[in-house]
Amino acid sequence: MSKNDLDMAFPNPDFVTYNIYCTPDADQCPTYNAWLKDNLPLTRQHIKQIPDDLLSNFTLNYTIPVALDSQDFRTGNTLPMNWTVDLIENYRKQVRAREAFGSYHNTDIYPALDKYASLAIINKKCAVIGTENPWIEAALLEYNASNVTTMEYATIYSSIPRLFTITPMDFARQQQNNKGRKELFDSVWSYSSIEHDGLGRYQDPLNPYGDFQTMIKITCILKPGGFLFLGVPLNIQDFLQYNLHRVYGPIRLPLLYRNFHVVEMLGMGMARVRGDAVVQRFVVLQNKIGCKSS
Template sequence: MFRLGSATRLSPSCVRFIPLFAVIFLLIISFTVFKSSGIEKYQERTNAPYVYINHRVGLAEPDLNEYSVKTHKGYISLSELNEKVYRPFGYEISKPTLPVPTLRMLNEPTCELVFSEWLRISQEPQTDIPQKEIPIRQTDQFLLNGYAALGSYYFNDKNSGWGDKPRNWDRISEIMTYSKKQIANLAYPVESESMYNAMAANRLDNLTGVVVGSMQPWVEVYALKNGAKKILTVEYNKLAIQPEFRDRLSSILPVDFVRNWEKYAGTFDFAASFSSIEHSGLGRYGDPMDPIGDLREMLKIKCMLKPRGLLFLGMPYGTDAIQFNAHRIYGSIRLAMMFYGFEWLGTYSGENSESFDLNSARLHFKGVFGLTQYTMVLRKL
């Protein structure tokens, strides 16, 4: 039998450290395997801000199977979304940027077609009260062929006595004296401040703009405070604007705006909308049911802006979903369609005046049907 001699026998103090050395060795091995596997790259692709990573040098086209975004079904590859969602809706992925893919439109409509189609749909017969369920024949169109979640959250703001109504348009002088926090409290405390922060970082000095949807003049006041010269508000309700501000503020009904679209095409330096476009086409306010009502609004805005014009866009962000008929929630899938024709410059919250990187983790951190309203700044390409 072989025995250790006294010169080679381990001391008791060394023996005590053997388990520690073993643990360290196993950790080193595990880290090496992790680095060499695809796991680290997968996390980089899903949690990094708006980036495009092509690890395969020399390939002309990236493999969309290597990129995934989060949905209510879990992580779905961009390849699957390209085939099941984007192409059926008239888009395709041009770059696998994350957390929002960059798209091209397969057959972009002219501005004339965009506005004529909106007008045609607006003239279709409507129900007496907003529908409580998505029509079965339009389910796939509304829910992106099943890749957007569906929940119920019903409102009748068409003809109910307690629906949202315009207010405070006769108090603009007073509101102009408010702090940004006081103004935000008129609408969405804290979240509304994201609009001010975005405008302050992208000044509007002597610029002309259009606001899409506005029950109260808080977005308009933010724009005026950040230097805007003139603002036109497109709103379904007639607005009684304080006389002293009618040289700088005006309003128009959507149908009149559309009928005279050529007068406004390419004339605005900026556009702004907060908690408005996500309702388009859901019928809550008596508007026609339209699965792509929000996408039409984005195309209309694109037509109205000058080249390189800015869009300040505040909506509910999270995991792609519809809480019918209240609103849409915008995740990686639908945001890509909304962003078509624009460059994403930055994202602002109400808590900080500086922009932040909206990565996948922050976009989806509240789970399905959880949402946060930020303001994104987009520039027309």
């Protein structure tokens, strides 16, 4: 990815500071029904090879290299079954102390929390897409979100006030049953989750376009002009480490962002070594579906 490509993908934050707010129009979801992805069967056993009839789909017509040498399959429910007040409070203490914390033991979330608190968190309805531990949820509650809803394939029970959990399948049914009154969030947060969507590692349905479809679904649950804080592996080269994760570069990344305004990347740089999935900066995106100046 050239410097010009990077400039187009991630505008200078000084330039966009006063130009990121679009004027909301009536909410409208894309006509393509991405909710149908939740009707696909779950992956109940380890699929070690991409089926031949899906290989061109997974690689976008063979333009993205694939490796099969490192795989993982999660059997059973490996997530905490119960999120308790004590668990959340421990994370909140770490946030107050500005410690590296969470599933990835880093400080990447703090610039997003500090800069966008009033716009996207304080007294706002927030959603978290995909989780292993509720570190983002705890940070949002610490920054006074009105409530937080976590969507995760595993069943999680929460006894924490203002923190709700639901599976994607149940949420899809809920949205479709309330056609006249869909639930919309002020901000959506996802870190190191969407790159796994559709690869079957977490028993999710095998789906070459799972990540794209989830992004379309987010436009439908996020208010027009609402913010998505997204962390996925960023690299100057695309790569698919099946069945672990996707690495996003100049081929797949623009397609991932296509229904959003790119506001800024919080942190500098993209990985340069082929297949390197370590760099996962929060990128701030703004939902342009339903925005007059999209």
